[in-house]
Amino acid sequence: MANVSDERSIRIAKVQKLRESGINPYVERCNKTHSLSQARELAEGTKDVELCGRVMLKRSFGKLLFATIQDYDARIQIAVNMSVVDREQFKFFEKMIDTGDFVWVKGEIYKTEKGELTLKVEAFQLLSKAIRPLPEKFHGITDLETRSRQRYLDLIMNPLTRERFKKRFKIINTIRNFLNDHDFVEVETPIILTKPSGALAKPFKTHHNALDIDMYLRIAPETYLKRCIAGGIERVYEFARSFRNEGMDPSHLQDFTLLEFYASYWNYEDNMRFTQELIKKILMEVNGSLQLEYQGTKIDFSGDWPKYSFRELIINHAGIDIDRCPTKEELIAAIKAKNITLEDVDFDKIGRGNLIDQLYKKVARPSMINPQFLIKHPTDLSPLARKNDDDPSITDRFQLVVNSWEIVNAYSELVDPIEQRERLLAQARARENGDDEAMIMEEDFINCMEYGMPPISGWGMGIDRFTALLTDQENLREVVLFPLMKPLDYTNDGEPIEEKQDSTDSSVPAPQNIADLGADKAKLDALFAEKLSKENLKNHSLASAAIMRGIAAKFGLNQEAYYYTGLLHDVDFEDAEGSQMNKHGLVAAEWLKKCGVNEAIIHAIMAHNEENGTKRETFMDYALTASETISGFITAVAKIYPDKKVSSVKVSSVTKRMKEKSFASNVNRDSILLCSKIGLSLEEFVTIALESMKAIAEKIGL
Secondary structure: OOOHHHHHHHHHHHHHHHHHOOOOOEOOOOOOOOOHHHHOOOOOOOOOEEEEEEEEEEEEEOOEEEEEEEOOOOEEEEEEEOOOOOHHHHHHHHHHOOOOOEEEEEEEEEEOOOOOEEEEEEEEEEEEOOOOOOOOOHHHOOOHHHHHHOHHHHHHHOHHHHHHHHHHHHHHHHHHHHHHHOOOEEOOOOOEEOOOOOOOOOOOEEEEOOOOEEEEEOOOOHHHHHHHHHOOOOEEEEEEEEEOOOOOEOOEOOEEEEEEEEEEOOOHHHHHHHHHHHHHHHHHHHOOOOEEEEOOEEEEOOOOOOEEEHHHHHHHHHOOOHHHOOOHHHHHHHHHHOOOOOOOOOOOOOOHHHHHHHHHHHHOHHHOOOOEEEEOOEOOOOOOOOEOOOOOOEEOEEEEEEOOEEEEEEEEOOOOHHHHHHHHHHHHHHHHOOOOOOOOOOHHHHHHHHOOOOOEEEEEEEHHHHHHHHHOOOOHHHHOOOOOOOOOEEOOOOOEEOOOOOOOOOOOOOOOOOOOOOOOHHHHHHHHHHHOOOHHHHHHHHHHHHHHHHHHHHHOOOHHHHHHHHHHOOOOHHHHOOOOHHHOOHHHHHHHHHHOOOHHHHHHHHHOOHHHOOOOOOHHHHHHHHHHHHHHHHHHHHOOOOOOOHHHOOHHHHHHHHOOOOOOOOOOHHHHHHHHHHOOOHHHHHHHHHHHHHHOOOOOOO
């Protein structure tokens, strides 16, 4: 079979031949009587049916040719028969029309002997010639980057992708129709601002050349939507493209679609009722059911969704009454009395409010699968929320939690201009002290508030994340048509220039194959059993070995050599533990040399602990350091789940926790990110590590 470049040249020659024959290969327009889905509903014998679509398959049987054409919604078979069209036309379709081309066809609907609904072609026209061939099995490509970068091909080749985006479009239309039916008005607010506005986050910065001032991309539309409320638009919403100059991972994008709405004269309780009604409407319109399944977990949205306070949830799941622990010290004592471990919580530094939040996230949130409202947030947890009029120790706020995700965060909004000014001034001071995510004072917004605002309740919801939930996707890029991607360079012929990894590039070492382990495996297994007695250390080593084997499999390397590198990397840890950590790796090296182990393996084991003076240089050096570090991090993530099983851990859970500095703070994130040194993105590396650990879960007690 010709390669893509050869096939492209052949097709370009066909374009030239068509032009020389007086045939325009790119026509202006055409008529059609039906879409392909409509055509599939037509009765046999329906005549003069005109259809348009892209040729996806073509099969020749002498004087009969079958092809399949496709539009966004459906496919249909067409038949070109030499007994119906003349010989010259038949040869033209056979020789000049290729897969990927757009065609117009006219004819009669019939069924073949096998019962396949087909259009018997009586006339046809080439509408647009594709000069680049379609991939044969693009729908089978599992590489997320390829699908995200070439979404047009993903849409052409993969019906599941088309269905996923149909659902996204329907979700947005259902929300829009529902809000409009309830007297909300859709508005557009500024995207480029003179000051960052709308939420606590780091903004994107740009420059206005004519005005010679710095400007910012919108973080969220909140303050402008509230200006609309003040101006008399009592119910307002916007599907707002929003931007945050922060990290990108499977559950966070730097540009995303945020739905925000605000309603005058509502409080948060009115908003809860409306939210339940809205989301149930979406589920019925989009999924046809109030039940859905996400990554194997069944979620039921039926009935009235329960409302729980922090206090109730913590009593139910931990047996601790936070109201009886009015000080942080009393709450810490209660937590310790219940033998509850809060990973990476510094009791000396954390405040009572955040301690309550961490306790809730540990004992309650992982089991909150069906939708439920979290209410009555303690004031010391929500210092910027409106205090409840009857009980100032709590706030007028709710969160909608589904499958342990916070889907919606909502408030009875603050409309007191004096208090709002004080809060924004506090944010401005924080920004002056180096917090580049703190909000900037918006004097015009305060002026607006001083003219008076009615009572308001509103909320924000990430459309991408909500769509991911309804379409069973872990990665938000799968529900965004064209996510932000690192740019590629192209040749003059339009071919992408792949980033190459070779041994001359010191930043990304070439994959390193070890032809020979150099030692008897039984002897190495015996050394492992002799030198390591602690169960947790054995499990860590087994997990590291499994991940190293997974990396070797990914790159087609000697899996046995990589496995033993991971297994033995801490073989001297118990000897070095304590004051001898600068010897860790060096002692192991001496033992392994006596066994005859390959020098490259020994160097990697020494280099995973740079305290001993060994510098990382090779592919295997970086692979081992990243692998043994992420094995501990994944173990920590697994232990926050109710079942404490690695089988429950998702890629998105690991990448999300990577951003939480307080979680597993003893784990060096930079060591995990060394995966880039072996040519793997964080998501790719986490996927390999998770699958590797899941394969040996019983052995490592997870």
